[in-house]
Amino acid sequence: MDNDQPPPTDWELVKRARSGHVGSFHELVDRHAPMLYGLAMRLVGRAEDAQDLVQETFSGAFRGLRAFGGRSAVKTWLSQILVRQAARYYKKEYRRRAILLDQRPTATGPPGQSRADLRMDIAEAILALEPPYREIIVLRELQGMTYDEIAAVLRVPRGTVESRLFRARRRLQELLKEYFFGPRPGAGEKESGAAP
Amino acid sequence: MRECEQISRVSAYHDGEMPPAERAEFRQHLSQCVSCAAELERLERLTALLSSLPPPATPPWMLDRLYRAVDLRPVHVLRRMAEALSAVAAVILIACLAGLAMRSSSQASAGAMPVWESRALNQQSEESTFGGREELVAQWMAQDLSGKDGL
Numbered sequence: 001m002d003n004d005q006p007p008p009t010d011w012e013l014v015k016r017a018r019s020g021h022v023g024s025f026h027e028l029v030d031r032h033a034p035m036l037y038g039l040a041m042r043l044v045g046r047a048e049d050a051q052d053l054v055q056e057t058f059s060g061a062f063r064g065l066r067a068f069g070g071r072s073a074v075k076t077w078l079s080q081i082l083v084r085q086a087a088r089y090y091k092k093e094y095r096r097r098a099i100l101l102d103q104r105p106t107a108t109g110p111p112g113q114s115r116a117d118l119r120m121d122i123a124e125a126i127l128a129l130e131p132p133y134r135e136i137i138v139l140r141e142l143q144g145m146t147y148d149e150i151a152a153v154l155r156v157p158r159g160t161v162e163s164r165l166f167r168a169r170r171r172l173q174e175l176l177k178e179y180f181f182g183p184r185p186g187a188g189e190k191e192s193g194a195a196p
Numbered sequence: 197m198r199e200c201e202q203i204s205r206v207s208a209y210h211d212g213e214m215p216p217a218e219r220a221e222f223r224q225h226l227s228q229c230v231s232c233a234a235e236l237e238r239l240e241r242l243t244a245l246l247s248s249l250p251p252p253a254t255p256p257w258m259l260d261r262l263y264r265a266v267d268l269r270p271v272h273v274l275r276r277m278a279e280a281l282s283a284v285a286a287v288i289l290i291a292c293l294a295g296l297a298m299r300s301s302s303q304a305s306a307g308a309m310p311v312w313e314s315r316a317l318n319q320q321s322e323e324s325t326f327g328g329r330e331e332l333v334a335q336w337m338a339q340d341l342s343g344k345d346g347l
Contacts, residue, residue, distance in 0.1 A: 119249055
């Protein structure tokens, strides 16, 4: 009989968790932890830190269950908490990260390297972005959020999302310029990546 | 190549975030603007690059760690437990007070006799006294009658 019932919505789980049903909160963890871990990994780059961020996010969400009014989706709310936690992390790690990034070349390996190198270059380029650009790139390109969702997560107007995303993409193209402006295998000596 | 003034709108077009009418109009613009067309291609290439990144695999132990973290920091569960403990404490307190009251009353009964008890006892003694009198009167009456018979 229970199998015929549709699974509870996130909002229903939040309401049950509010009334003390910890199992419902576990269900929310099951549903959203992978997405949040992906977001955290792309924002901070280290697995241990990402796990800490996700844990802090759920702890914060649990504490804030009563304050959450359901105006935004649970996914948006959790992402919002995680991005805020990540901002604290940036402050702590800023100096260390800046030193590391100064030491690494911005121009990465040329196209044609292994797929693993390509992925590493992209991941590093994302981490090299300034936090506001990194956040918006990750939310849009990796998490697939709409502009409205991003605006809700970052608490900025939609117009800011559009302009920031434009600048973030430009910056990322610079960091990955070898993949945009370098010689492409079998593409002759064209300088611009705009060629069809 | 000089950039078009509308180049920042390419992102919204690329992401499917333009209203249909605006999108149709911008598609027209793209067919005539080399700068915006080149930007669109770069964006498509960037998105293709980024999509080659697989989502980070969640460590298998992480969910258990998250459950534990929530179970160990259950703020409102703690509050509920505190409420339940308060209720239990109140019951224990009431039981203790009731016990104390009963104990003090039994101690009091051992010292000073309650009024009803003394009255009951008095009545009992009165009754026994009266009963004794009855017996005595009956005895006297019997002796009297037998004396008369004897006279």
